[in-house]
Amino acid sequence: MTTSTSSLKGFRFPVLVADIGGTNARFAIVRDAHAQTKAxxxxxxxxxxGFAEAATASVFNHTALMxxxxxxxxxxxxxxxTIPLTNADWVIDPKELIAQFGxxxxxxxxxxxxxxxxxxxLEGAAVEQLGGGAPVPFGAxxxxxxxxxxxxxxxxxxANTWIPVPxxxxxxxxxxxxxxxxxxxxxxxxxxxxxxxxxxxxGSGLVRLSRxxxxxxxxxxxxxxxxxxxxxxxxGDDVALRTVACFVRALGRxxxxxxxxxxxxxxxxxGGGIPMRIERHLRAPAFRAAFEAKAPHDALMRTIPTxxxxxxxxxxxxxxxxxxxxxxxxxxxxxxxxxAQESSAG
Ligand SMILES: Nc1ncnc2c1ncn2[C@@H]1O[C@H](COP(=O)(O)OP(=O)(O)OP(=O)(O)O)[C@@H](O)[C@H]1O
Numbered sequence: 430m431t432t433s434t435s436s437l438k439g440f441r442f443p444v445l446v447a448d449i450g451g452t453n454a455r456f457a458i459v460r461d462a463h464a465q466t467k468a469x470x471x472x473x474x475x476x477x478x479g480f481a482e483a484a485t486a487s488v489f490n491h492t493a494l495m496x497x498x499x500x501x502x503x504x505x506x507x508x509x510x511t512i513p514l515t516n517a518d519w520v521i522d523p524k525e526l527i528a529q530f531g532x533x534x535x536x537x538x539x540x541x542x543x544x545x546x547x548x549x550x551l552e553g554a555a556v557e558q559l560g561g562g563a564p565v566p567f568g569a570x571x572x573x574x575x576x577x578x579x580x581x582x583x584x585x586x587x588a589n590t591w592i593p594v595p596x597x598x599x600x601x602x603x604x605x606x607x608x609x610x611x612x613x614x615x616x617x618x619x620x621x622x623x624x625x626x627x628x629x630x631x632g633s634g635l636v637r638l639s640r641x642x643x644x645x646x647x648x649x650x651x652x653x654x655x656x657x658x659x660x661x662x663x664x665g666d667d668v669a670l671r672t673v674a675c676f677v678r679a680l681g682r683x684x685x686x687x688x689x690x691x692x693x694x695x696x697x698x699x700g701g702g703i704p705m706r707i708e709r710h711l712r713a714p715a716f717r718a719a720f721e722a723k724a725p726h727d728a729l730m731r732t733i734p735t736x737x738x739x740x741x742x743x744x745x746x747x748x749x750x751x752x753x754x755x756x757x758x759x760x761x762x763x764x765x766x767x768x769a770q771e772s773s774a775g
Contacts, residue, residue, distance in 0.1 A: 451516025
């Protein structure tokens with residue numbers, strides 16, 4: 430029943446695309462290679478025991494279309510015959526999904542690889558430029574997304590194809606830089622003996638950071654969630670405002686580090702659930718200042734554009750682009766492609 434292939438000539442439509450995050454499970458159907466992506470209402474990941482139940486509630490209860498292929502993006506590495514999610518209790522079992530939904534094949538990719546697949550096509554109202562110059566055509570692109578976790582991936586152009594490069598950039602080291610950071614970092618909880626970027630740049634990171642800011646200020650202020658922090662900041666709460674300011678500086682620095690690592694002259698894109706919720710803070714000069722403060726490369730950094738991703742479902746759009754035009758992308762499918770037949774899909 431299982432066949433893993435490293436290449437794919439084409440997808441059998443309709444294609445179900447899915448983006449399973451730690452908080453939200455999002456689904457869409459692409460009817461054929463020329464059709465628009467039809468997105469369904471997202472459902473809460475924790476509200477369902479697994480993929481099949483969530484897909485039924487979000488998609489199959491609302492359409493008679495039966496997909497022949499499923500392309501699923503998950504937070505976490507795809508390393509075995511079943512795929513446990515990093516930030517949720519689900520285990521994706523491609524063979525079971527093939528049997529249960531009569532699919533011909535299932536492909537499972539990393540969630541930020543899916544976001545990377547969307548980058549070449551994101552334009553117009555789907556993105557808002559936050560500074561820097563014009564993107565270099567076919568320059569490397571980077572996407573960084575604070576949400577339940579901190580995802581990151583690059584998109585490289587070579588040999589007439591776009592190559593998504595998933596990774597664990599969200600776990601890079603995050604150190605204090607200015608005097609305000611030094612005060613805060615003294616109080617920041619270490620996880621596994623260190624402060625990785627995700628421990629600050631995520632929903633739970635906002636809460637962790639707010640605790641450190643409050644302690645540094647000698648206050649006993651507590652917030653229950655990332656949303657509570659940003660809402661309090663909107664209401665003018667001092668601890669929450671300092672927390673968001675520190676979050677924005679840290680996001681600028683990590684985005685800048687990734688831009689340097691990949692020489693991302695095609696732009697750095699801010700995805701994930703949080704940037705859209707703090708958009709006015711990202712438009713203030715502090716974000717770009719932190720992004721550009723990369724001596725000896727500050728002149729280079731000033732040219733690199735940063736973008737806020739406004740598209741509501743960039744990962745689904747990326748998977749849909751891949752399904753419509755697989756030849757435009759070089760996606761390694763070895764060990765990530767399951768087929769109902771013994772032969773390879775397509
Ligand atoms: N108003 C808000 N301000 C700040 N953070 C928020 C707000 N609302 C939700 N969040 C945080 O956003 C996170 C959800 O992000 P997102 O929408 O990217 O979910 P996801 O796709 O399920 O996550 P991931 O793909 O990172 O696992 C939660 O941790 C939540 O605490």
